[in-house]
Amino acid sequence: MKKKVLAALLCAAMTATLLAGCGSKAETPADTPAAEEPAETPAEGEGEEPAEAPAGDAGAMSFEIVSKGLQHEYWQAVKQGVESKAAELGVKVNFVGPDSESNIDQQVTQLENALNAKPTAIGLAALSTDAVKDQLQTCLDNNIPVIGFDSGVPDAPEGSVLANCSTNNYNAGAVAAEEVYKAVKDRIDGTVRIGIVAQDATSESVVNRGLGFIDKFAELAVADGHTATVVGNEKYVSDSKCEKTDGANVILDVRVPSEVDSAKSLQDVNSLLGEKDILALYGSNEHSANAIVSAADNHSEIGIGDDKVIAAGFDSGAAQIEAVKNGILLGAITQAPVQMGEKLVESLYAAANGETVEDIDTGCQWYTAENIEDPAIWDNLYGK
């Protein structure tokens, strides 16, 4: 009996600690009632029919921006870009976002509040297009221009979203290819292999980052008189624009694990390193770049130098940033959330002035041990 009571007490204590842990976490968002803020901003923006505001009357403009998140450093970087550009143009902005990317209801409420504020224009990165269809219609009816950003508003009703400001992943992959090619081009002698470690062959962003790299690398190699081919995962082989030559001397070898599992991606890197002709590695997102970093713990051949396997990554997780600083990775590509925020405000400004707006590639940056501390880059990294 005594044992049972003890066991019960122990369990109660454990549950209590667990609940206490969760409780303190849950309170944080409640303290910052982001949803209530927008109400104050519009009071100062007088324009009742904002779309007609004369060009250059920036002081009367107010933009509402509803993001997919707020706390994460990535969104903070977007916000930073938004605010600096708004200050430069002299417009008012209000940047809000839900506590997590699963809080669709919260985002809808924030968008409602944004509409009630009667803004000149709205920036939106929707969690669910379906959930905001009514609000988009309201914007159309009231002539409030909407610009998408980041992943934008996929499959939005025709005409409701004027343009998107987002990273072109294909182009970003190509930038990585240019940098890696620059580092290894003098070592292409006989057959060489470039390993592409990809997390999957299904997600739009991951696939385009891989294809952009493959196509650009092949293009550069062919321009220098080499021949190129793509082997490995069927999806990448068939979707690549690279003209596959038999017996080519530059082999782009794409490895995709059967499921997203660090151990499996680590084995992909290992087997690529096992190829005698391996010259460089590219991990097309945080997961894949981390697999290269984990492998580097066992393989001293990964690094920077003429006798090393050159490695490059994408994104800016904490382990990756560390590896770039320590010279394990030559460098990595980061999206440019700060620029995304700036471009978004520029587009909103243009749209509010009745100008035609187009989709904008907000670009990416190649960061290395040398330039990582540069504020223009550092502010864009999320894992620091």
Add this chain to the structure above:
Amino acid sequence: MTEKKKGNAFTENPLVRAIGVQKIVVVFVLIAMLIIFSAASSAFRQYSTLLSVMDCTYYLALLGIGVTFCLITGGVDLSIGTGMFCYALVGGFLITQKDMPVIVGILATVFCGLLVGTINGLIVSRGGHAPFLATLCTMMIVRGMGAIITGNASVTWPSSSSPIGWTRRIFKMDIGGMKVPIGFLWVLILAVVMSIFLNKTRPGRYIIAIGSNKEATRLSGVNVATYQTLAYVISGIFTGLAALAYSSAFQSMIPGGGGGIELNAIGGAIIGGTSMSGGSGTISGTIIGVFLMSILQTGLPMIGLQANWQQIIIGLVLIVAVYIDVLKNKKLV
């Protein structure tokens, strides 16, 4: 595979009986695999391959040791894969986001495992839930918890170059510039301890007895619920230890991950001769089985096999292993 040709003279040899037919077969298969992979790929023969096999073995072996106890009672623990991720996320979160001492993070990781293991055990033994269902539920719960506690962000344990990065060297020491897979020793020690616990102590024997015949065990006056719970508690603690091994090898983890890893560990235990129907199983068999799984996972990509074919081969190996178990129950082997 080979065991049929050897016939009865082989299976009735007392030494073979003592070690177990399946284990001997698996060791031979393991050696055959090592020879095949070494012959087919020069990369496989390198020291770095040994290191990465080890990186992928520690956590599987620790999960395997724990889940073997559940399997022996005739149950199963499906929460170990997502659980391992959840506990590693919690520990890493405390260290890197809450600036707590590393030791607190380590203790929290193991404590989370203990806690969830206890809950599993109580649901199964006192609540009377089928182990498969009970642990399927906790598998989902811990997956959600990990994401909530860390605020949906991935967690990166301190890297080896940072002053608090010593956790990464628990399993792989750096001696004079050479990486030594010291974790093998820790896993071996734990395996021996748990093997003695299972076979030579009263609680261990009770756990085996529950798996052979739960009703008879109860009637002979053993508190079945207590020892059944104990099996899940052990599984939970070892999942916590596996979380440390995992973060030592891979450093960063993403919320919601880990699903499917439990099947590799359970598969390893079954290849090693632990019966899915309970009542029999050995820790040494599990360790050997898990090694076979990691060797396959490392070797198959090196001989140029595409990812989905690797899955097929590992699935086939499991079918053979379970078939041996079926034959064993029919007393044919």
